[in-house]
Amino acid sequence: MKLSLGWLKDYIDPKISTEELIERLTMAGLEVEGVEYIGKDIVLEIEITPNRPDCLYILGLAQEIGAITGQAVNPPKIKSAKTAQLKELIHIESKEDCSRYIGTLIKGVQIKDAPPEMKVRLASLGINAINNAVDITNFVLMETGQPLHAFDHDKIAGGKINVRRAKAGESIVTLDGIERKLDSSILVIADAQKPVAIAGIMGGRDSQITSSTKNILLESAHFDMGLIRRASRTLGLRSDSSYRFERNVSFAGVAIGSDRATELLLQLSGGQLSGRGEILSKAKSVAIKIKVKVSDIESLLGLKITPLKIKTWLSRLGFKVTAKAGVLTVTPPANRVDIGQDVDVIEEIARMIGFDHLPSKLPTIKAANIPVNKRPREIKDQIRRTLTAGGIDEIITHSMINTKALVKSNMADMPALRIFNPLNQDQELMRPVILPSFLQAVVTNFNRGQKDLRIFEIGKTYFKDKEKETLGILLTGRRTHDWRLSKKDSVEVLDLKGNLERIFKNISVSVIYGKTEMQVFDPGCAASIIVDGKQIGVLGKIDRKALNNWDIKNQDIYFAGLHLDEILSKPGKFVRYQAISEFPAIIRDVSLAVKKEVPYKKIEEICLQQGGDILRSVQFIEQYLGDKIQSGHKGLVFSCHYQSNIRTLREDEVNAAHERILQALTRDLGAVRR
Amino acid sequence: MQWNFQEIHQQAQTEAQAINSPQALEAFRLKYLGKKGLVAAVFASLGTADPSQKAAIGKGANDLRGLVEGLIAAKSAGISTAKVSGEQVDFSLPGTGEVLGHTHILTQTMQEIIAVFEQMGFVTIETPEIETEFNNFTGLNIPIDHPSRDAFDTFYLDAEDPSAQGRRLLLRSHTSPGQVRIMKQHKPPMAVIVPGRVYRPDAVDASHSFMFHQIEGLLVDEKVQFSELKGLLTEFCRRFFGPKVVMRFRPHFFPFTEPSAEVDINAEILGIQRKKWLEILGCGMVNPKVFEAVGYPKGKYKGFAFGMGVERMAMLKYGINDIRLFYENDARFLKQF
Structure with missing residues (x-):
C-alpha cells in the first residue's frame, strides 16, 4: 500500500520527521519497504499484512498513525445523503454473497476532468486520472477503503440491477477490453439482459462512464471475501477493489464510502441526487465485545501494566474500553475486522508499547519434555561422519524430477507420485528413486571439468502413501587423489561396498548381498543389500546404455541406493567387553584355486565350521583372476588365525584343525592348493 | 714430553x-x-x-x-644425537592420505541451529513432507480462500487425502504443520524443533527456490510468556551470529500466532552495508485457535512458536549470494565448507 504523506496531512499532522515516522510505522507492524519522491510529495510503500484491511486506505492509516504518535486525526465530515428510497433499483438474488448493497442515482451529471488537487492525490498513489466520476470512485476507495463502481445508468437495461451468480455461457467485456467467460462460481451485477459488472472485481465496458454519460448509478457494496478471492483467481483478474474485498471490507464502510462519493459527485459534476436503494441481506453486525483479563495481559507479555494505561493505548486505536474488577470489556472500531479474541487485543497493547520495550528472559524448559527416539538422527549423523571420513562429499538435490530422468535411467516403468500443479515439466514427479538426482549432479560436474566425484545424499524418496529416508552414494573417477597410495587407477564397486560395510559395522547391522535384476546396473557387477531377509537397497556399476542416455562418457559410475528406515529404527548392539588373549596367535596362510563361481563367503564359512574353538578369524588377503591358473578358476589367498584365551596352543592341534579345513575345502568346493 | x-x-x-x-x-x-x-x-x-x-x-x-x-x-x-640415516625429507611436500569429505553446508547450518536449541532443552522431531490440508492450513488457522494463504502457495499431489474426501495431499509449504502433528500426538509440556524440506511453487532465481529448508520451534506449557520467546531467540542469535548481534522484534502477522513478530538483526554484524536490518525469522505466541484445532482444552495452555529458513541463515552467515548453489552440488562449492 502506498501512503502519500501529502494526502495523509489532510487528516493528521504526525509532528515527527519522515525518518521517525518510517521507524515507528515499521516497529508497529507496518513495515515501510520503500520511499518515493513524487513532486513535492513523499510516498511510502508499506507492507500491509493480510489481517489489516483497515490499513489499505489513507484514513485507516491516519488512524493508526494517530495511535502511534498520539496526534489527533481529523477525518472529513461525511454527511449521510438524504434522498428518496428507490426500493426497485436494487435486487439481491444471491443473498449469501452480498450482505449489503447501496445504489445511488445521480442525474444530470457533467463528465469532465476531476480538479487538479484530486488528480495529484491519485497520481501520488500511481492511479491514472480518467474523468471526474471514475476519479471520485478511486479517490474515495483510497480515502475510505470502500470499493465503489459508477455505472452509466442509461446503459443499464431496464434501469435496475440484480446481484446474482453468472449463468453458464454468459460473458462480459470488462473495462480493460477483455472478454471474460463467466460461470456460476462468479458473482455479477446484471441488468435485465446481461451482466454489467463482475461483482467486486471489475466493471463492464458497455456500462462504463463516458463523456456522454448523464445519469450515474453509484454502487457501494459488501461482497463475500472468499467468493471474490476465488473468482479473482478463476478469472486471473485482480484490481484494487478485489484486493480489498478479499481482505474483507468493513460492513459499516459501505455507507461511508457511498455518502462520501455521492457528496463529491454532487459537488464536482453538477448532478442531482435522485434517490437511493439499499438492501441489507444480513442483519447489521452488532459491535463485538471482547473480555480481556488484565492478569492475562500481564502473564502473556510478562510485565505489570495498569488498566488506565491499557485504556489510553486502546482508545488511541479507536477501541471502546470499560474496566471492571481487573477485566476489560473492549469493542474494536468497525474497521478492525482482525480483532476477535482476547489475544488480538493483547497484541494491540504489545504493539503500542513496542515489542522492543517488552521484557526478555530465558524460558524454563521442563525436563518432562515429550519422548523422542533420538536413534534415527544419531544414525544419520553417524552415516555422514563415516562417509565424509572416507572422502565423500554430501550433496543436497531436489526432491522433484521429470519423467525423462526415469526413462534415461532405464526406469521408465517405475511408478511415481505426480505433482498436480507443477511449476514446469522438470519438476513433475516426486522422485521414487534417488539415482537420477545423482546422475544430474554428475552431469553438472562433468560439464565443469570435475570428473573425480564421490558424493552422497541422505534424502527422501516418495511413494503413493509414504516417504522413505534414502541414502545414495556415488563414486567415479580416480580412486585417490594421492597417486602415492593408489594401486589401481579408478574406483571399483568394492570401494562402494567398503563404505557400506563401515556404515553397517558402525551401527551394528548385519547384511547379506544378494542378486538384483535392476536394469540400471551392469548385470555382473551389481548386488542387492539384504537386512533381516528384506531387500533394502542395491549397489553396482551403472549400465553403459543408461550412462549414454545421460551423456556420461568414458567413465564408470558406481552407485549404491538404500532405504534407511529399516536400519534407522534398529536399537544398536550393546557391546560387552571380551578379554584380550595373553597367549600367542598362530597364523597359517592358505593359497587355493577354486572355480570362479565359488563365493569367498562360502570358503570362510567352511573354515569357521571346521576350525573349531581355536580358529579365531579368517582374513582375506588377495584374489587372483589372471591367466596363470586353470581356466574357469580363480586364486584366493587368506589366513587362518588360531588362538586360545586360556593357554598356548600346541603345534599339533593347530595342524589338525588346519588340515580339517583344507580337506573340507577340497571335498566340498574342489579347491586345489597352490 | x-x-x-x-x-x-x-x-x-x-x-x-x-x-x-x-x-x-x-x-x-x-x-x-x-x-x-x-x-x-x-x-x-x-x-x-x-x-x-x-x-x-x-x-x-x-x-x-x-x-x-x-x-x-x-x-x-x-644437538640431536640420533643415528644419522642420511635421509633428507622435504617437509614442504604434502602429507599422504585421503582428504576428508564435506558435510553439505545446509546440513551443517541445520545441525548448528538445532544444537543451540537442543543445548537449551529442546528435542528434535522430523515430520513428513507430504501433508494434509488440515495440518498445513486449517489446523493452523489458515482458512481456505483467505489471503493469508497467499504467502503459502502450495504444490498439490496427485493423491487423495485419506482423511478428507475429495481433497488432495500436498507438499508442506512450511514446517509449521509439524506443530499440529506433534500437538495432536502429545500433551504439553513440550519444547520441540522440527527441521526439514518445504516446497512452494516459486519461480527459481538467486533468492527463490521451489524447495528449501526450514526449522520450526514450538514450546507449549501452562504458563508461557512473550518475554520468554524474546529471551530464547535473543540467546539463539547471540550463539549463532555472535555476542555482538543487535536484534529487533517487529510486529507482524501469522495466522497461527498472536501476537506475531518478525526478528531482524543488524546487517553490520555480517558486513553487509546496503541495508541496516536483515529479517531472519518469524515467531509469535501460539494462537488459541491452533490449540483448539489440535483438541487441547480451552485456555489451558500457552505457547510460542518460531520458524526460520535454513538457506537464508546460511546465505547470511557465510555470504552465499545465490540460493541455487545449494542444490547444484558443484564439487568446488561443496568442498569449501
Whole structure:
C-alpha cells in the first residue's frame, strides 16, 4: 500500500520527521519497504499484512498513525445523503454473497476532468486520472477503503440491477477490453439482459462512464471475501477493489464510502441526487465485545501494566474500553475486522508499547519434555561422519524430477507420485528413486571439468502413501587423489561396498548381498543389500546404455541406493567387553584355486565350521583372476588365525584343525592348493 | 714430553663452542677421547715421563678427560644425537592420505541451529513432507480462500487425502504443520524443533527456490510468556551470529500466532552495508485457535512458536549470494565448507 504523506496531512499532522515516522510505522507492524519522491510529495510503500484491511486506505492509516504518535486525526465530515428510497433499483438474488448493497442515482451529471488537487492525490498513489466520476470512485476507495463502481445508468437495461451468480455461457467485456467467460462460481451485477459488472472485481465496458454519460448509478457494496478471492483467481483478474474485498471490507464502510462519493459527485459534476436503494441481506453486525483479563495481559507479555494505561493505548486505536474488577470489556472500531479474541487485543497493547520495550528472559524448559527416539538422527549423523571420513562429499538435490530422468535411467516403468500443479515439466514427479538426482549432479560436474566425484545424499524418496529416508552414494573417477597410495587407477564397486560395510559395522547391522535384476546396473557387477531377509537397497556399476542416455562418457559410475528406515529404527548392539588373549596367535596362510563361481563367503564359512574353538578369524588377503591358473578358476589367498584365551596352543592341534579345513575345502568346493 | 694443560683446556673449550652438528661432536670426541685421541696420548706419555712429572701428567689427563666429557654432555643436549640415516625429507611436500569429505553446508547450518536449541532443552522431531490440508492450513488457522494463504502457495499431489474426501495431499509449504502433528500426538509440556524440506511453487532465481529448508520451534506449557520467546531467540542469535548481534522484534502477522513478530538483526554484524536490518525469522505466541484445532482444552495452555529458513541463515552467515548453489552440488562449492 502506498501512503502519500501529502494526502495523509489532510487528516493528521504526525509532528515527527519522515525518518521517525518510517521507524515507528515499521516497529508497529507496518513495515515501510520503500520511499518515493513524487513532486513535492513523499510516498511510502508499506507492507500491509493480510489481517489489516483497515490499513489499505489513507484514513485507516491516519488512524493508526494517530495511535502511534498520539496526534489527533481529523477525518472529513461525511454527511449521510438524504434522498428518496428507490426500493426497485436494487435486487439481491444471491443473498449469501452480498450482505449489503447501496445504489445511488445521480442525474444530470457533467463528465469532465476531476480538479487538479484530486488528480495529484491519485497520481501520488500511481492511479491514472480518467474523468471526474471514475476519479471520485478511486479517490474515495483510497480515502475510505470502500470499493465503489459508477455505472452509466442509461446503459443499464431496464434501469435496475440484480446481484446474482453468472449463468453458464454468459460473458462480459470488462473495462480493460477483455472478454471474460463467466460461470456460476462468479458473482455479477446484471441488468435485465446481461451482466454489467463482475461483482467486486471489475466493471463492464458497455456500462462504463463516458463523456456522454448523464445519469450515474453509484454502487457501494459488501461482497463475500472468499467468493471474490476465488473468482479473482478463476478469472486471473485482480484490481484494487478485489484486493480489498478479499481482505474483507468493513460492513459499516459501505455507507461511508457511498455518502462520501455521492457528496463529491454532487459537488464536482453538477448532478442531482435522485434517490437511493439499499438492501441489507444480513442483519447489521452488532459491535463485538471482547473480555480481556488484565492478569492475562500481564502473564502473556510478562510485565505489570495498569488498566488506565491499557485504556489510553486502546482508545488511541479507536477501541471502546470499560474496566471492571481487573477485566476489560473492549469493542474494536468497525474497521478492525482482525480483532476477535482476547489475544488480538493483547497484541494491540504489545504493539503500542513496542515489542522492543517488552521484557526478555530465558524460558524454563521442563525436563518432562515429550519422548523422542533420538536413534534415527544419531544414525544419520553417524552415516555422514563415516562417509565424509572416507572422502565423500554430501550433496543436497531436489526432491522433484521429470519423467525423462526415469526413462534415461532405464526406469521408465517405475511408478511415481505426480505433482498436480507443477511449476514446469522438470519438476513433475516426486522422485521414487534417488539415482537420477545423482546422475544430474554428475552431469553438472562433468560439464565443469570435475570428473573425480564421490558424493552422497541422505534424502527422501516418495511413494503413493509414504516417504522413505534414502541414502545414495556415488563414486567415479580416480580412486585417490594421492597417486602415492593408489594401486589401481579408478574406483571399483568394492570401494562402494567398503563404505557400506563401515556404515553397517558402525551401527551394528548385519547384511547379506544378494542378486538384483535392476536394469540400471551392469548385470555382473551389481548386488542387492539384504537386512533381516528384506531387500533394502542395491549397489553396482551403472549400465553403459543408461550412462549414454545421460551423456556420461568414458567413465564408470558406481552407485549404491538404500532405504534407511529399516536400519534407522534398529536399537544398536550393546557391546560387552571380551578379554584380550595373553597367549600367542598362530597364523597359517592358505593359497587355493577354486572355480570362479565359488563365493569367498562360502570358503570362510567352511573354515569357521571346521576350525573349531581355536580358529579365531579368517582374513582375506588377495584374489587372483589372471591367466596363470586353470581356466574357469580363480586364486584366493587368506589366513587362518588360531588362538586360545586360556593357554598356548600346541603345534599339533593347530595342524589338525588346519588340515580339517583344507580337506573340507577340497571335498566340498574342489579347491586345489597352490 | 711437556703438556701445556692450560692451553689444551682453552683449545678444547674453543673447539667445543664451534660444534653445531652431531658429526662435529663425534669428531671432537674422537680427537680427545678416541683410542688415538689426546687423552690417550697423554696417558701414553706417562711411560716416558720424568717420574717427578708423572703425578701432574696423570692428574692433567684425568682433568682433561673430565673437561671434555663435560663439554660433550653439555653440547649433546643441544644437538640431536640420533643415528644419522642420511635421509633428507622435504617437509614442504604434502602429507599422504585421503582428504576428508564435506558435510553439505545446509546440513551443517541445520545441525548448528538445532544444537543451540537442543543445548537449551529442546528435542528434535522430523515430520513428513507430504501433508494434509488440515495440518498445513486449517489446523493452523489458515482458512481456505483467505489471503493469508497467499504467502503459502502450495504444490498439490496427485493423491487423495485419506482423511478428507475429495481433497488432495500436498507438499508442506512450511514446517509449521509439524506443530499440529506433534500437538495432536502429545500433551504439553513440550519444547520441540522440527527441521526439514518445504516446497512452494516459486519461480527459481538467486533468492527463490521451489524447495528449501526450514526449522520450526514450538514450546507449549501452562504458563508461557512473550518475554520468554524474546529471551530464547535473543540467546539463539547471540550463539549463532555472535555476542555482538543487535536484534529487533517487529510486529507482524501469522495466522497461527498472536501476537506475531518478525526478528531482524543488524546487517553490520555480517558486513553487509546496503541495508541496516536483515529479517531472519518469524515467531509469535501460539494462537488459541491452533490449540483448539489440535483438541487441547480451552485456555489451558500457552505457547510460542518460531520458524526460520535454513538457506537464508546460511546465505547470511557465510555470504552465499545465490540460493541455487545449494542444490547444484558443484564439487568446488561443496568442498569449501
